[in-house]
Amino acid sequence: MYIINNVRLQVFDVETAMLIITYMTTIVDDVFHRIIEHDFGISEFTANMKRIKWLLEDNELEKEKFGQGNFNNIQGVIEFKNVNFKYNNTETEALHNINFKIKDNSKTAIIGMSGGGKSTIFKLLLKQYDNYKGKILIDNKDIRNFNEKSLRKAITIVNQEPILFNMSIKENLLMVNSKATINDIKRACKLANIDEFIESLPNKYDEIIEENTTNISVGQKQRIAIARAILKDTPIILFDEVTSALDKRSKKEIEKTIEELSKTKTVIVIAHTLDSIKNYDKILVIKEGKLIEEGNNKELLDSKGFYYALTNL
Numbered sequence: 001m002y003i004i005n006n007v008r009l010q011v012f013d014v015e016t017a018m019l020i021i022t023y024m025t026t027i028v029d030d031v032f033h034r035i036i037e038h039d040f041g042i043s044e045f046t047a048n049m050k051r052i053k054w055l056l057e058d059n060e061l062e063k064e065k066f067g068q069g070n071f072n073n074i075q076g077v078i079e080f081k082n083v084n085f086k087y088n089n090t091e092t093e094a095l096h097n098i099n100f101k102i103k104d105n106s107k108t109a110i111i112g113m114s115g116g117g118k119s120t121i122f123k124l125l126l127k128q129y130d131n132y133k134g135k136i137l138i139d140n141k142d143i144r145n146f147n148e149k150s151l152r153k154a155i156t157i158v159n160q161e162p163i164l165f166n167m168s169i170k171e172n173l174l175m176v177n178s179k180a181t182i183n184d185i186k187r188a189c190k191l192a193n194i195d196e197f198i199e200s201l202p203n204k205y206d207e208i209i210e211e212n213t214t215n216i217s218v219g220q221k222q223r224i225a226i227a228r229a230i231l232k233d234t235p236i237i238l239f240d241e242v243t244s245a246l247d248k249r250s251k252k253e254i255e256k257t258i259e260e261l262s263k264t265k266t267v268i269v270i271a272h273t274l275d276s277i278k279n280y281d282k283i284l285v286i287k288e289g290k291l292i293e294e295g296n297n298k299e300l301l302d303s304k305g306f307y308y309a310l311t312n313l
């Protein structure tokens, strides 16, 4: 969980706020990777920081990475066609010939060993990297054609380490949807199973989130971040191992939220345990950059492959 201190955003519009959140998460992730696995290359990090500064100063966004297409009313059908991808600073492919199709209003889980390429699939969908081969389609449209606004309006991600800002809960939520009414906010928080808790705080929705706040747990902050994603109301919502650091009760609460959301959205979850995904419409098993199995729980158990072996560990 990252609490960004001393950030007072002047612009509270959806695209800018989500971009900041997305980019800050990427930076943290990328910097960790470089420190752990590679020489620490400062150039990309600096480039990203420059972009955030631009955004905070309300400058025009870089457009070159995005297409011109303005797409609304996205249903949320997702397709990867022969996708191959290698990070610039590495020798081996992080994703190798990935093909799958996901229906709208469905629940999909991506599972597999650490380093397999699960989060990379999300990063490509979010267009954090565009130097991949093959095609990624949303509603049968190549995401290379989406302009930035259309893509941000189509997809939201909730990460394991969501970023909250050092301001009130309400302000944190309004960042992604400045037009939301208190009823909209409460509806999102109820769906994220966090409204009751917020109402029990001394200052309720005006409670300030701080790094060393002891009256809000990691699980509760996680659910505030989920409420923020719900409030953004995109047709596609991605969860990257959001429950892995949580206690059983918080996990159950978030699983209920995911279940509810999948009735009206395309939900993709990177899961680290198998017990919560048994009733999912589709499970993708990723190993060393390859999609090795695909199906629902029953189909995968019947095929007695890798998934079956995992359930018997």
Ligand SMILES: Nc1ncnc2c1ncn2[C@@H]1O[C@H](COP(=O)(O)OP(=O)(O)OP(=O)(O)O)[C@@H](O)[C@H]1O
Pocket (backbone or CB within 6 Å): 029, 030, 033, 037, 087, 089, 090, 094, 112, 113, 114, 115, 116, 117, 118, 119, 120, 121
């Ligand atoms: N920014 C990066 N730069 C270089 N290599 C990277 C970067 N991010 C990921 N990788 C590498 O790409 C491969 C796939 O990583 P990815 O994060 O997608 O795996 P994952 O399945 O999400 O793993 P985990 O379960 O540990 O989160 C790994 O070998 C990883 O080291």
Ligand SMILES: [Mg+2]
Pocket (backbone or CB within 6 Å): 118, 119, 120, 240
């Ligand atoms: Mg990952």
